[in-house]
Each structure stands twice: as C-alpha cells, then as structure tokens.
Amino acid sequence: MGRDSVPLLPRQHDEDIVIHHDPFDEAELKKIIRALNLKVTSQRMAILKTLHEGRRHVTAQELYEKLAKDHPEIGFATVYRFLRTLTEGAFVTEVRMGGLPARYELTPKGHHDHLTCVKCSKICEFENRAIEQLQEKVANQFGFALTHHILELYGVCPECQAKSK
Amino acid sequence: MGRDSVPLLPRQHDEDIVIHHDPFDEAELKKIIRALNLKVTSQRMAILKTLHEGRRHVTAQELYEKLAKDHPEIGFATVYRFLRTLTEGAFVTEVRMGGLPARYELTPKGHHDHLTCVKCSKICEFENRAIEQLQEKVANQFGFALTHHILELYGVCPECQAKSK
DNA sequence: ATCTAACTGATAATCATTGTCAGAAAAGTG
C-alpha cells in the first residue's frame, strides 16, 4: 500500500519527512485510553500509535523494541501493563501459540480469526459468519453464555507447498 | 452429528466424576511409548497410567503431585519432559488458557474442542462436524493444506451464571 | 551378563510476565 513502500531519501531536515498513516488520529487513540478510565500519557499514546502503525501481531518485547527508537525512556513494565489493560478492555486481542510469548494486535473492527502457516508462520486473517453462528449454538447447548473464542487454523501455505517439491 | 446435540453435563462436583475408559492395558501404553522411539521405563508407564485413569485436563504440576502418591521418586522434570514428547507425538493434547499453566489430556480418539468457563475454569468438550467442514473450506479458499486447528470457546457456565445473581 | 545409549532426578537456569516502590506527571481545584 501507498506511503510506506516509497523508499525514503535521506534528508537534512528530519521534519521534512512525514509518513502519513491513514485512519486513526490522535483524538481517536485518546478515546480508547479514556474509555478505560486511564490518564492520557505520552507513553500510552506512543504505545497505541506504534501498535496501530506497525505490523500486526507483535510480541510485547517487539513492541518494546520498536518503541525504544523514538521513546527510549519507556520501560517494558509499562508496555506489559498497558497491553494487559488494553486486552482486558478488548481493545487489543491477544494470541498465544504453544508456550511462545503472546502476540498482540489492535482489535480490528470486524472480528476475524487466523490461518497460520506451520512452515513460514505467515498469518492470514479470515472471518466466517457461519462458523460463529455454530459456535453460539454449541455454547447454548451447554447453557453457556459465550464471551469470546479462539479459532486458529494451522496448515501449509501455497508457497511452502510448492517449495517442498 | 449426534454427540454434540446431547446436552452433556458436567455436574456440580467435577471431582466426583470418574471417567472410565475402555481398559487401556499396559501393553497398549507400551505401544505408545515405543511409537515414540523411547524406552519403556517405570516412570513413563506411571505417567501414562495416571493420565489415563485420572480426571482430564491436568496441569503438569497436578500430574506430578498425583504421581507422588505412588511414585514419590519421579521428578517433575521427567513429567514435563515426557508430556512434551507426548504432545509432539499427538498422543496428548495441550490446552492453554491465558497465561495459565498448560493442561494436558490423553488425546481422545474422536477429535473434540473445548468450551471453558471463564469464572470457574470448568472445561466441557464437544465436537461438531459442521464447524470442521467449514474450517476446511476456509483453508482451501486460501490454498492452505490444513494440518490442525485450535478452537476454544469461552463463556460463563450455567452454575456461575446462577451464582452471579 | 555385558555394554552403551538413552533415561532420570536434583537442581540450576531461563524466559515471559508481574509486583514493588519512590519519584514524575496528569488533571482537578481554587
């Protein structure tokens, strides 16, 4: 997509180079923080911005390192703390695979699940209304009030299938 | 279908319910060990027996403590080690919830998924052919060759719903 | 029975995550 794939030229004045990321402006990020009854701090804003701009599905550690570039003062306790709060408030979705560190992403508006390649770890996202409905049905049969679910599919992606020949 | 439409009920005192499997005799357990190219040791036999007899979905720690009664000499490193190997060989299924300790069970013949209560951690099992088929379909749309999947539903069980009034 | 590679238990180490706490900074209040 657009801007980030344009190779940037080194310039004398940093401020000349501005990367625009589309959707979320600051105001919207603040709303998220306020919705959690938290104070708006530069750290929290930075964390949300980085979560939003960056690649999806980061670990807490990766996020911490990314942040370190522009905000070397942010401690990892703060990252973990805020990620947890965001997860509890469902603004962020946590994905765990095996015993590996948890991965996080800003919860997308449309709910989706993941299809992960067991060879190259590529993650595809999908949504499927029919599956969701069946899940509700199963939960109801047991008398459960469904709160959320995790559906992770694993397989070999087309590229890796091709390679293994 | 069939199974999943029967309103199955883990009743009030889970611990009182002992699940009897078809008599898994020693010979059968040995087969499992040999299938993994491992030596048959008293420790491994004890672990398998306890896994088979006991309540489902135990943590490594719980399993270790159970074993301690009759086999106080077995160390927990051995328990962890063997559980991992069993899991890799798909003889045991690992379930993780949040950051909590992993839970294990001997992989049942019929594949099933889990429905977990977020309040009391009770786990119900279900299987649903329709969901499985839809999963295959989704994977195919992306060109993936599906190897396995994780479907974990979370909600509030009837008992806990009643309690919160 | 012998031999050797695989196994084991004790314990140290690791690694993700969480707790602690003194100092810093947000957002009311006057």
Next chain:
DNA sequence: CACTTTTCTGACAATGATTATCAGTTAGAT
C-alpha cells in the same frame, strides 16, 4: 497559574512455569 491529589512510570526485583545440565542409573540390544 500554583497547589494538591491521584494515577502513572521506570528500574529492578520477584515470580512461576518450563527447560537445560549433568552425574549417576537403567533398558534392552548383543
């Protein structure tokens, strides 16, 4: 704006599950 209360923060310690190490033990092939 100065003051105050409360929440936040970063450094670092602590935790808790899991894994690695390693010297001694044992299964099972020869």
